[in-house]
Amino acid sequence: MKMDRRSFVGLVAIASLTGCSRIATSLNENETVRRLLRAPEGLDLALLGAAQPLAREYTVNDVSGDFRQNGFDPPSSDEYQRWGKNGWRGFTLRVDGMVNRPTSYDMPALRRKFVRRSQITRHDCVEGWSVIGKWNGVLIADLLADCRPKPLAQFVVFHCMDDDGAGNAYYESLNMRQAAHPQALLAYDLNDRPIPVKNGAPLRVKVPTQLGYKSAKYVRRIELVASLGGALGRGGYWEDRDYEWFAGI
Amino acid sequence: MEIRKTRLYRHPLPVRLTHWLSALALGVLAMSGMQIFNAHPALYASDASQFNHPVVKFGAGTNPDGTPVGYVDVGSLRVTTTHVFGYGPDGMGGESPRAFPSWATIPKYQDLADGRRWHILFAWVLVACGAVYSYWAFRLRPSRSDIHELPHTLKSHLIPWKLPRASELNPLQKISYFAIVFIVVPIVVLSGLALSPSVDAWAHWLPQVFGGRQFARIWHFGGMIALIAFFVVHLGMVALTGLVNNVRSMLTGWFVVDQEKTS
Secondary structure (H helix, E strand, C coil): CCCCHHHHHHHHHHHHHHHHHHHHHHHHCCHHHHHHHHCHHHHHHHHHCCCCCCCCCCCHHHCCCCCCCCCCCCCCCHHHHHHHHCCCCCCEEEEEECECCCEEEEHHHHHHHCCCEEEEEEEECCCCCEEEEEEEEEEHHHHHHHHCECCCCCEEEEEEEEECCCCCEEEEEEEHHHHCCCCCEEEEEECCEECCHHHCCCCEEECCCCCHHHCCCCEEEEEEECCCCHHHCCCCCCHHHCCCCCCCC | CCEEEEEEECCCHHHHHHHHHHHHHHHHHHHHHHHHHHCCCEECCCCCCCCCCCCEEEEEEECCCCCEEEEEEECCEEEECCCCCEEEECCCCCEEEECCCHHHCCCCCCCHHHHHHHHHHHHHHHHHHHHHHHHHHHHHCCCHHHHHHHHHHHHHCCCHHHCCCCCCCCHHHHHHHHHHHHHHHHHHHHHHHCCCHHHHHHCCHHHHHCCCHHHHHHHHHHHHHHHHHHHHHHHHHHHHCCHHHHHHHHHHCEEEEEEECCC
16 A cells, blocks of 8 residues: 555654653653642742732623533532522521631621622633623622631631532632732622522632632632641642642633 | 865753753643643634634534534634544544544643643743743844845755755744744743733733733634644754754754865
């Protein structure tokens, strides 16, 4: 069988690429290589997380027509369905852990008690796409101030009501500095209406300086802890699956 | 007139090291970049995604007879690319809807998290190479006479294996290396940084320079294609103008040149 030169070059190219891909894939399983692959995250956090400038804010004209849904299906529990039908009556957000004043808030309390903060920011998904939405909600800093964190609290953990279908609940975490960012929001409105179920009703995090998976949806409980690890894994559902805890890149 | 062969120390060690290391880095960046692209294989010419109006989109579907089909849409043009782009090898022994095939990605199977880890690590490697190489990079700046001689050099490249082995880079080499080092790579690096929400908070202007964050992905992707095109031509020229001498010079630094004997 005769092969022309072009298809020969093509085959050689594919064979070399296959080789490179296979070598990298086997290195990818190696523990030392994995440590190396995780190494830049600390540097990235040190460079980009030290000072925390504000993400760009947009105008109403920039808001995307549809705020794309991603992640898990909305929570399927009867309780969640019932709350949803009753305009979130009966639903409460619990803030506890290393705080001096563990508190539960219902939705009217969150809307009434705290200054309403708004932002029109871009949401960048780790997959690569972006959407722009307007969020109203409570500054996480204001909420925490109300519960008076203990001095040793280092991380704010968001426990969520959605899960991956295999019983693993979604959760996320920020350090105290990230939680104090003036755009770190616990949002209750998207585009001036209560957040739709697909986008995380009734409460979700919005952190516009990091990728979308940090902005946990369906938040039920906020727990302050001194460290991650143990039951909290690497500080998030996706972090436990090797995504970066610092999702600024 | 007699031609004499002379050995010339052409590439100092840091240049050789950064050459091979950045070649490795660019290879890993391209292949892990394709892994990342597979997570959302569409490009938009805007800041936020206009999901109904992608400029480029890789996709999969089925033929009327039920067989799978892979395609690439560029604007309104659809190119069928089954078994390579859109639908192809998944790295698990079969085929599935997948923008870039398993043989072109790191890791070979679908894994956005690890693709990102490889990409970001080797982005740092590339930046480190650039920092070291910057000391030598300015010798690539084309002079006035380089520009003047370009038409002549272009003509002589029509028969690359007859090109003289000169001690200096020829104008075409200088201009193409200069374009890669000072134009294409900076575009790829900056458009990559523009994809980072934290970097964007530092520099609101950065994604805007590229026409928005999603448009920056087009620049990033286009830069990769330019680098691949350069790589193919570069390999071809290395092979055609004296493979052994060229590769040896980038390994040992020593390059054999033809010099007119002056007596």
